[in-house]
Amino acid sequence: MLEIQEKLKPMGLKVRWLGDWEFEVSVPRERVAEVLSYLKTMGFKTFIHLACVDWIDDQEFELIYNLESYENALQAIVKVRIPRNNPVMESMMSIWGLCQVYEREIHEFFGIEFIGNPNLKPFFLENWLDTPPLRKDFDTLAYSQELFEFKEDETHGIEAPERIE
Amino acid sequence: MSEWNDLVNFFRGRSMWMLHYCTGCGAIELPPTMTSRWDMERFGIIPMATPRQADILLITGYLAEKTLKRVIYTYEQMSAPKWVLGFGSCTINGGIYWDSYSVIQNLDKYIPVDLYIAGCMPRPEAILDAFVKLRELVKKGEAKGYEKYVNNYEWYKANQDRLFKRTTPVLKKAEEVIKSA
Numbered sequence: 267m268l269e270i271q272e273k274l275k276p277m278g279l280k281v282r283w284l285g286d287w288e289f290e291v292s293v294p295r296e297r298v299a300e301v302l303s304y305l306k307t308m309g310f311k312t313f314i315h316l317a318c319v320d321w322i323d324d325q326e327f328e329l330i331y332n333l334e335s336y337e338n339a340l341q342a343i344v345k346v347r348i349p350r351n352n353p354v355m356e357s358m359m360s361i362w363g364l365c366q367v368y369e370r371e372i373h374e375f376f377g378i379e380f381i382g383n384p385n386l387k388p389f390f391l392e393n394w395l396d397t398p399p400l401r402k403d404f405d406t407l408a409y410s411q412e413l414f415e416f417k418e419d420e421t422h423g424i425e426a427p428e429r430i431e
Numbered sequence: 432m433s434e435w436n437d438l439v440n441f442f443r444g445r446s447m448w449m450l451h452y453c454t455g456c457g458a459i460e461l462p463p464t465m466t467s468r469w470d471m472e473r474f475g476i477i478p479m480a481t482p483r484q485a486d487i488l489l490i491t492g493y494l495a496e497k498t499l500k501r502v503i504y505t506y507e508q509m510s511a512p513k514w515v516l517g518f519g520s521c522t523i524n525g526g527i528y529w530d531s532y533s534v535i536q537n538l539d540k541y542i543p544v545d546l547y548i549a550g551c552m553p554r555p556e557a558i559l560d561a562f563v564k565l566r567e568l569v570k571k572g573e574a575k576g577y578e579k580y581v582n583n584y585e586w587y588k589a590n591q592d593r594l595f596k597r598t599t600p601v602l603k604k605a606e607e608v609i610k611s612a
Contacts, residue, residue, distance in 0.1 A: 392500060397600075397602070405602065406532045407530040410525075410530050410536065
């Protein structure tokens, strides 16, 4: 643990430990590639996952890069926030080619543009023309009632449950 | 002629081959139904690998829009007579995915369903019960979903096209939402 902290100090990064085997660092957007490639040289060779969170109250998207080091049995979480009204991010494909697939997925579900990713074609959704579905301002109930024409009398007398907000 | 039909239906009901195709979580109930504990082969039902040789299509649980398209391809490839069994609440009205953006809510709008099995998910006993009921329906000549599909093809096709060939957004345009944010 201390070793890692020492190594990250010259980068000027604040490390927050979530347990004995996991830590997170928050970085500004322009330093993501630098930090990720530095962590890769430190042994975090495996890219596990790229996730995204829509913080609609802050008007920001948060991208979360999960990395793992098998040698040191450690996981690193790198978080970066980008503005919601201009969701553009650099592709990390030059560090891990694997990012291509994750970025394509995030692009489809959150509408984030990844500069440098050659293939951001539709991935999972069929004929999608609406707001990206995992954005918080997308109303899934209204969408499904409109598209699938859900009617009370077609439920054989069973009422739809109350919506949990 | 009706005696001949009765005879044919009797045999049809006793050798129904199901398409080995699983969509949702209900597929997990099929291995115990197939294998020695419940052993559905007692009823003449065996899994079959290709749609052209199969008689029953099991929709085992929720269907996303993307899967529905493949299910329709598969259903149309099967040769008549063919029957569709809907598993669980998802095929009836969406079940727990009642407000989902990707899971369809009423399977009967897109392909004709002969029999629904209630439950989330139905136990193997319920599945066997459904097979027996389907056999009775087939024997009586009442399971005519495939004829319904041919006779009302325009209606089914219009419902399918509403999903697959839509050219305008269902809600507001994506650009407008992004601009207003």
